[in-house]
Structure formats: structure tokens, C-alpha cells
Amino acid sequence: MTAPQTRPAVRRRALWRHGPLWYVGYTLLLVWTAITVVPFVSMLLLSLHPTSDIYAHPLGLGGQWVLSNYADAWRGVVGGAPLSTYIINSVLVAACSLAIGVTCGSLAGYGLARASRRLSNTVSRVMVLALSVPLVVALIPTFELLGRYQMLNSVAGVSLVYAAFMTPTIALIMRSVFAAVPRELLEAAKIDGYGELAALLRVVLPISKGGFVSVTLLGLIFVWSEVQFGVVLLTRPQNRTLSVGLLSFQGQFVSDQGAFFAGLVIATFPIVILFLIFQRYVTSGITLGALK
Amino acid sequence: MSADKVVLATTATARPPRRRARIFPIAVMAPALTLLLVLVAYPIAGSVRISLGSWDGIGAVAYHGLDNYRRLLRDALVWESIGTSLQFFIATVVCTVTFGTLLANAISRKVPGARVFKVVWFLPVIIPVSIAGIFWSNAFQPATGVVNSLLGLLGLGDDHAWLASSSTALYAAIFVAVWTQTGYAMLILLGAMETIPEEVHEAATLDGVGAAGRLFRITLPNIVPMLGTITTLTSVFSFNAFGIIYAMTRGGPGNSTSILPVLVYKQSFVDQDYGYGSATAVITTLIVAVIGIMVMRIFRQQSLDAR
16 A cells, blocks of 8 residues: 555645646636636626627726616516516515425425335435426426416416426435434434424424525526526516516617616526525535435 | 435334324325426326317317327428427537536546636526526627627627527527536536545556546546436436527527427417427427436446446
8 A cells, every 4th residue: 555655745746747738628627717707797897887888898898887777777677567576576486486395395305215215216206207307398288277277477376386396306305315314313302202293393304404505595596597487377577587577688678788787687696696605505405416 | 226225214213103104204295296296297198188189278179189290290390490409409418518527527636726616617507597598699799799709809700690690599509508507517427526535546646547547447437327317417408498599599590499399389379389389399208208218228338337
């Protein structure tokens, strides 16, 4: 085996003695980084200029700096409703669908962690299958179903649909989270006289908070960005969510580029900031869901 | 595999109220399963049902057997769309998985700045796809768009009408799809790479194996199962990339970017021909299923060979 003192030496050599190829590779990583951040930086810069300056300086680095675009975008009517309406709708739909999806999904995850191996594997397989179904095949009958119960253009209808499609992911992630709860803890709870449900609520939930943050954020990312169902189920402008409403943004604001980019910033940055704060939970959730 | 170990065996833990302990897991799974039954399984069956007739959005379905499917086989638009979908899918999956692997490898080999890269490279996954599509389609505009301005700075001309030409619009859409998905692939593959013991890499380095050698002889053989998973996920995603295409081109110019979900949308919600749209949706699902099974077969074979 290696003598202990040679190891740091190897590590140092690997870090500092790079061939020319390494630098080529590293440059490519920097290029990819630039491509990744360009939209975020660019929409932010462009949102701070009057439209006339945007045409003159498409990179957003020259001309006058203003904040008025944000007021225009907030009040501006886009495809039949003001942006503020879309934001309120998005927040409502996100809250409802997450409440339903996280509750049902985590309960199912707990069931998967506690059920017999055969049952657990069968239900997990059903969840994986539901996860890989292309949304498009559910589109038309869902439209028919919600139409039949007067639930098109309603927060409740679209929230239920989003909740259903986020449930399998949440269940599979929460299964891993709950499976990590030590069995002794559950046995101790039973000795203390807790029933199954009480043990779940008072013992298991408090120590699984991280998992809840993960699945809530992943669900939020899904809902905030979903358009395929949104376009079909929310046909009236005043009921649309932000990402659906913004689809008609482009034609509408073609003459007012400043407000257009301010609108994109308003739609993008809240979720980006949430991600930057809770980044660890998002990444751990995705890894937990995949590693099995 | 390892998941089997972590599943708690209730039969071992439950003694006196044995029945209740058996019913409890089923009871807590019931709400989720109901939701899936009503809003996922029922609609899938519904698509098959509606595809066997014609429906105008109101009233009852007038059934006429496999007519829609016969019509579909003769519809040049459908075949064109299948071709477009396959192009879009192959290019997106190959680029996403390749870039994802290389980026994950860079982070797991701890290049300078790896921690920052991991966060930054994931950002495109967070941005709503419609906004990614809207932003990039604006960026691809001639003269005023960011992409063309940057090309102009490099002396490559700033007047490319990327989205107005049917020969380049699909490439622009593929670019955006890869842009939004690579971070996700990177993160999942990174998770798999981090399970490889660091000693293996150190030993190989001592034996004089270079970075590329380690990637091909240590990293890749160890992440084959996860490569299979992410290839399957990316395939399903790219067959379903309605948001990106709809935001960027609405399927145009002409039908040059009409991948299958966009065609289904047009047939159903623009032409009000829901029966025909459903038939296309069913065919789309079958194609996705066949591709998914093929991908899993290939990777399962690979991971057996690697052992």
C-alpha cells in the first residue's frame, strides 16, 4: 500500500501540474458557465433600460438606467390580464397543489417505507410508471373530466391535476427519507403508547423536516414552470398562472422591451432566490429520489 | 437492490395489533393512489377511449373504431412530426447526457470553483421552461437579440434569423432543451459518482492513469445504471417538451418544430378534433414506451458487461 506521506504529494501534483489539455477543458467549463448565466444576467440588465436604449445596446451595458419598467410590467396588461393577477394565481395554485401533493405524497412515502417488501415494491413500481408517463396522453381526458365538473379555469381543478403529477416523485423521495428513521424510535413510540398515526405525526415528522423542505421546493419548481396542462385547463386570461400568462407576453410587449424583460425578471427571480437559499435541500432531494 | 434493505419489514415489528399494522401502510397510501387513479390512470384510459371516435369538446364521443389510427398512418403531418420528435429527442438526449457527465466529472474531480459551478450549472433547471423559451427566442432575434449581438462582436454577423428559418429553428429549440436539462443530469450523475471511493481514483493516478483514462475506466463503468436512469428520464422529457417549443415557435415556421405534443395540442385544441388528437397522443405514448424499454435494455446489458 501507499506510504501515508506520499498521498498529499500526489494530490498536490494532481492539482497544480496540469497539461495543456486540462486548460482547454477548464476553458470549456467556463464557456458553459457563461451560457448558463447569460439569460439571468441579461434579463436583469435589460430590464433596467428604457426600450429605446435596449435596441441601441442589446447587451444591456449602455444607455440610461431606470426602474420604471418594473412598475409598467406590474400594471401592464398582458394577454388580457395584468401581470399581478398571474402572480396571485400562481401563488394560489402553488399553495393548493403543494398542500395536496405534499400531504398525499408523504403519506404514501411513509406507507412505502412501512409496508411489506412485496407491497412496497409493487406500489413503487406503479409510482415510477406514473412518473414516466408523457403528460400529453392525459391532456384531453383531463380537459373533459374537469369540464364535466365545471372545474376548468379554477384554482382547485388545476391544483388537483398538478398535485396528482407531483405525488409519485414526492412519495419516492419521502420513502427514502422515512426509511432512514431508526426503527428503535418507532418501537420506543409504541412502548410509550403512541398509535401508528400519532407516532408518524409526533415522532417521525419532526425529524424529517429536511425531506419536506426538499419535496416542497421540487414541487414548487414543477408547478411554477408547468404550461402544458396550464394552457389547456386555464383558458380565461384572468385565471392563468404566471408561466401560462407570460406565453402571450411576447407578442404583447414587442414594442415595450423594457417592461418585457422586467416581467421575465419578476417571474424568474423569486424562485431563483428561493433556490439559492435552500439549494442544499433541492439537490439532496433530487439525489435521494434518483438513487435506488 | 440496496433499497430492499431499507424498507422496514412490518411483519417483523408488528406483534399484537397485527391487522392494524398491515392496514396502516395501505391506509396512508390510499389518498395518493386515489389521486393517481382519478387524474393519471383514468385520463390515460380516457385517451384510448376518445381516440376510438370523434369528439368536438362538448357532448358525447361518436365511436368509429380504428378510423383515427388509419387516418394517422396516411397523414404526412404526423410522419413529419414523428421525424421531428426523433431528431429533437436524439440530439437533446445525447447532448444532455454527454454534457451532464462531463460537468459532473469536473465537479467530482474537484476542479477549482467546483462548489460554485454546482449551484450555477443547476440554475437553468429552476427557471420556468416557458420563460427559458421566451427569453431565448428573444435572444435569437436578428440584430437586437443577445445571441446575435455576441456573434456580431465576434465578427460572425448579427443578422441570423435563427427561429424564422425552418432549417435552424429546431436546432435553436434543441439548444434550449439541452440548456434547461443538463443541470439536472449533472446532479443525478454526480450523486452516482460520489459513491465511487476516492482511493480508487488515487490508486489509478499513482499508476499513471490520466484524467481521461480515469473517466473511461473508473467513472463511467461505475455509473452505468444511473446513466440508464437519466437517459430514460431525459428521453421522456424531450418527447414531452411542449413548453419550450410552444414558447419559442408554436411549432413553426411551417411545421418544422412541431414535435408530437405540439401536434396533439394543435389537432385537439386548435382544430377541435379531439378524437384524432387523442390517437396521436396514444401513439406518442407507445413510442415513448418503446424507447424507454430499449434504453433500459441497452444499459442493463452494459452494466452486466461491466461486471
